[in-house]
Amino acid sequence: MCIAVFRWAPESAEPLVLASNRDEFFERPTLPMHWWPGEHLLAGKDLRNDGTWLGATRSGRFALLTNVRDPSQQRVSPPSRGLLVRDFLCGNQSPQAFLDSLALNAAAFQGFNILCGTFGRNATEHALWFFNSTEASARRLPAGDYAISNATLDTSWPKVRRLKRSFVEALNDESIDRERRLIDLLNDNVQASDELLPATGIPIAMERALSAVFIRYAAEHGQPPNYGTRASTLVAVDGDGVRASEMTHTAERVAASRVQFEFSFDV
Numbered sequence: 001m002c003i004a005v006f007r008w009a010p011e012s013a014e015p016l017v018l019a020s021n022r023d024e025f026f027e028r029p030t031l032p033m034h035w036w037p038g039e040h041l042l043a044g045k046d047l048r049n050d051g052t053w054l055g056a057t058r059s060g061r062f063a064l065l066t067n068v069r070d071p072s073q074q075r076v077s078p079p080s081r082g083l084l085v086r087d088f089l090c091g092n093q094s095p096q097a098f099l100d101s102l103a104l105n106a107a108a109f110q111g112f113n114i115l116c117g118t119f120g121r122n123a124t125e126h127a128l129w130f131f132n133s134t135e136a137s138a139r140r141l142p143a144g145d146y147a148i149s150n151a152t153l154d155t156s157w158p159k160v161r162r163l164k165r166s167f168v169e170a171l172n173d174e175s176i177d178r179e180r181r182l183i184d185l186l187n188d189n190v191q192a193s194d195e196l197l198p199a200t201g202i203p204i205a206m207e208r209a210l211s212a213v214f215i216r217y218a219a220e221h222g223q224p225p226n227y228g229t230r231a232s233t234l235v236a237v238d239g240d241g242v243r244a245s246e247m248t249h250t251a252e253r254v255a256a257s258r259v260q261f262e263f264s265f266d267v
Contacts, residue, residue: 010126016237051082060119068111071201095129099138158192188213
């Protein structure tokens with residue numbers, strides 16, 4: 001997953017609203033959002049390493065991961081970062097305890113960000129924590145609007161600023177179809193000008209492609225895209241449970257499938 005925006009409002013009737021795009025190589029085998037065996041965990045699945053990038057459980061747990069593009073954090077044969085999301089969702093540690101433990105071995109992984117949250121029947125049971133592998137420390141997030149991509153939280157990249165601004169406007173406008181508007185925002189393929197691009201250690205052509213919210217990138221000129229946005233996901237959490245929808249995309253930017261879920265917390 002490469003970009004997400006979210007509103008965290010633990011005292012409200014809707015403590016979390018999130019919109020995100022997952023970017024990945026098209027050849028990497030993946031399952032879209034679905035109920036894992038036992039129908040306790042709702043998430044997509046990376047079939048190469050059996051991890052995931054975003055998920056929620058009936059017991060009120062939520063997690064999301066993005067990678068960090070940082071040449072200094074390249075590792076030889078690192079463990080899969082998607083297993084971190086799976087382990088939190090399938091475990092019973094609090095977000096703080098899980099992330100404090102993760103800090104002890106975060107350096108073994110390629111760079112990453114992870115959000116870990118828990119939800120209950122009332123606001124005192126809601127908590128959302130953030131961890132960045134470079135900082136190697138966890139922090140509980142106060143209420144607010146946030147954006148995260150392939151650097152730390154609210155890094156001032158053009159697409160991060162643009163998506164966050166539009167997301168906040170959409171959530172504050174009660175006259176629009178919110179879901180449709182958020183999907184439109186996730187389909188934004190505008191690229192930043194070269195002077196605004198970050199320097200993350202990848203070729204300039206790829207840096208340009210990755211500066212869009214919705215990505216398509218071909219490693220070889222004239223060939224079909226081999227990397228890009230493969231899933232667009234919306235998640236909303238209220239006091240009773242989760243509403244989630246996900247649209248998957250082909251390399252040709254065709255919507256391959258759309259799934260929707262709604263479930264209550266068993267808490």
